[in-house]
Amino acid sequence: MVYLAELGLTGFRAFAEARIALRRGVTVLLGENSAGKSGVTDALRMLTEPLDGRRSLWADDDDVCRVADYSSFTLRMTLRGTASELAPYSDAFIPSSTADETQAHYALVYEPPGLAETRGRMSWAAGSGAVADDPDPGARGRLRHVYLPPLRDAARELGPAGSSRIRAIVERLLADEAFVDETGTRHDRARFQREVGEHLRLIERNPVLVRASEKVNEPLTALTSGAHEHATDLGYGRADLASLVRGLRMRMADAGVEPRDLAESGMGYANLAFIATVLTHLHAAAQADLTLLLVEEPEAHLHPQLQAVLLDYLSRTAQDSQRQTDNGWLGRIQVVVTTHAPLLAAHTDVDDIVVLQRRPVAVPQPATAGDSPDPAVSVRFTAAAVAVTELGLDAADRARVNRYLDATRSSMLFGPRTILVEGIAEALLLPAMARTLLTGRDWTRFVGSTIVAIDGVDFGPYLRMLLTRTPSGRIGNRVAVLTDTDPGKRHDPIGALERLIDGLVATDAAAVFASPSTLEPELLEAGNAAFWPAWYVQRPTAGLKLKARVETAADADERARILIAAMKKSRLRKGDFAQDFLDHTTAGGHTLQVPTYVRNALAWLIAPLS
Incomplete structure (x- = not known):
């Protein structure tokens, strides 16, 4: 099928230079605020015609990137499909890397107005650039878009003003x-x-x-x-x-109830009515080869279950559009979604995700009289895009991360700081420990971090997801691994993790912080008075004998071995123990003592990003 395979941006909005791979069906663009999600959507709106013919977005000087010396911007799109599908775009053909696929390329250049001009100039190039001066606009007119903005006013859009x-x-x-x-x-x-x-x-x-x-x-x-x-x-x-x-007027109510004015319905369902109207309007896609459905923040006003249902419906809409219409149009639909919602990211195959990020750039400042010989610099930010499909992950890694995201709705792909831990016990204790140690900006940085509890020790798939570098960079900016040494193992799990990280990144983007034993013995060694009362909640009788054995042990290593053996024998529930431990720390008025390896991990995690 013909589809928009790639978007290129040079000097546009937050993008100095970026290349974004798009999927045949649904592409989900996610990332933090000011990472360029709306910029990508607007670039696609500029490159294609609106389905209803009513253009509402025009380029101007404010769209030119202010980082470095950009005075214009260029938007590029690459179409892929079979030779017959792309036959109408022959002026734009470029060599393809595969024998069974043809590529067509268009570029849109904006230049600011001259001295006596009030509007900037737009020009097109096709193929390798040899065909210019708006080549074959009729062919480009076969590419359309439908745009759903964020914060939609459904009542207005479905009233007279939006008829x-x-x-x-x-x-x-x-x-x-x-x-x-x-x-x-x-x-x-x-x-x-x-x-x-x-x-x-x-x-x-x-x-x-x-x-x-x-x-x-x-x-x-x-x-x-x-x-x-x-x-x-x-x-x-x-x-x-x-x-x-x-x-x-659009009216709506629960099925079987007399419909009322749309304004009387909840905002979420009213927005679904608006989206349903737009999707019905997409039947007009039979008058185009390819229609891009551009949806910004579909989660607006929707509770989580409806978010997942909506994304699933959009995916099926794209899949069901694989048809040839009777009038010669291909009638294909391709969906591009921007979101801040972890649930939508989790409900998406990871290969369909593109992570947008802000990257700091040092920009030299112009020298003035009396300045020091060293030129001053200021830090500005540009946007970059990392497509998960270009990480080269194997099928097993993709399957594991997909299953994890689907089960946990984790936000691991959104933020700049991530800490991977073994299980729920560490995930429960880390916020309390961080609150004990951190204040001010350090605490804020921790709050902005993501805790990923993998319920195991196979950190490999997550590290490869976050740290594998593409030409556009990597997803993870700072990734900490908090794990246990688990003495007595024949292999060296910590060394294996460090070698994996060394093979993925050559910077300080990731680090491993391991306890000398496991979490629970380290809580005791740190001097936490709540340890034994928490233990007694699960094992009241055996706990007293165990405490006596531990207190007569020769050193920390022996105490750890006794506790680890007791945990295995009594099948101590680690998540419940962490909850009981925090309950007794608070109720008993005990100060939470943080083990050294956790202190080190938190200090490294919240340090300023490079």
Whole structure:
């Protein structure tokens, strides 16, 4: 199928230079605020025509990247498909890396206005750039988009001010073949306008409306009879399609209940009604080769379950559009979603995710008289995009991360700082420990970090996901691994982790922090008075004997061995123990003592990013 495979941006908004790989069906763009998600959407809106022909976005000087010396910007799009599918775009062909796939390339360049000009100049190039001066705009017109903005006002969009989509749906029903109802009656445009017009004329003849018109005519006759006498009546105007649709209102209620005004419904369901209208409007995609459905923040006003249902529906919409229409258009739909919602990211195959990030750039400042010989610099930020599909992860790693995200709804792909831990016990204790140690900006940095409890010790898939470098960079900026040495193992798990990290990154982007034994013995060694009361909650009888054995042990290593053996024998529930430990720390008035290796991990995690 023909699809938009790649978007390139040079000097546009937050992007100095970026290349974004897009998927055939659904691409989910995620990342922190100001990472460029809306910029990508707007670039696609500039490169393609709106499906309804009403362009609402134009380039200007504010779109030029302010980092470094950009005075213009360039947007590039690469289409891929079979030779027959891309035949209308022959002027834009470029060599393809695969024998069974053809590529077409377009570039849009914006240059600011000259001295005597008020508007900037837009120019197109096709293929390798040899064909310029707006090559074959008719071919590019076969590429369309439908845009759903964030913070949608559903009541307005489905009222008179936004009636264009309702009109498009009705016009689609009344197209060449017309609409045939359940009785077999054929409804074309002329019949529709005639029948609805007849109903409106009946309303206009209602005695109340006729009398109201007569009341107005009494003074009007007196005012106009001295020149040219006039008279009025009350009516609905022309019975043409545009006028008829303009008066319609979308109504909604629970199934089986009399529909009410849309404003009386919850914002979430009202927005779903608006999205449903847009998706119905997409039937007009049969008049285009490819229609991009651009959805910003579909999670707006929706509770989590509806978010997942919506994304699943969008995926099926793209999949079901793999068709050839009777009129020669391909009618394909490709979906691009921007989101801040971990649930949507979790409900997406990781290969369909592109992570957008802010990257600091040192920009030299112009020298002034009296400055020191060392030029001053300021730090600005550019945006970068890392497509998970380009990480080269094997099938097993992708499957594990997919299953983990689907089960946990983790935000591990969003933030700049991530700490990987073995299980729920560490995940429960870390915030409390951080609150004990950190204040001010350090605490804020921890709050902005993501704790990933993998419920095991196989950190490899997550480290490869976060640290594998692509030409656009890597997903993880700072990744800490908090784990246990687990003395007595034949292999060296800590050394294996460190070798894996060394093979992935050559910087201080990741580090391993290991306890000398395991978490629970280290809590005891740190001097936590709540340790034994928490232990007694699960093992009240055996706990007293164990405490006596531990207190007579020769050193920390022996105490750890005794505790680890007891935990295995008694099947201590580590998550429950962590909860009991925190309960007794708070209720007993005990100060939480943080083990050294955890202190070191937190200090490294919240250090300023490079």
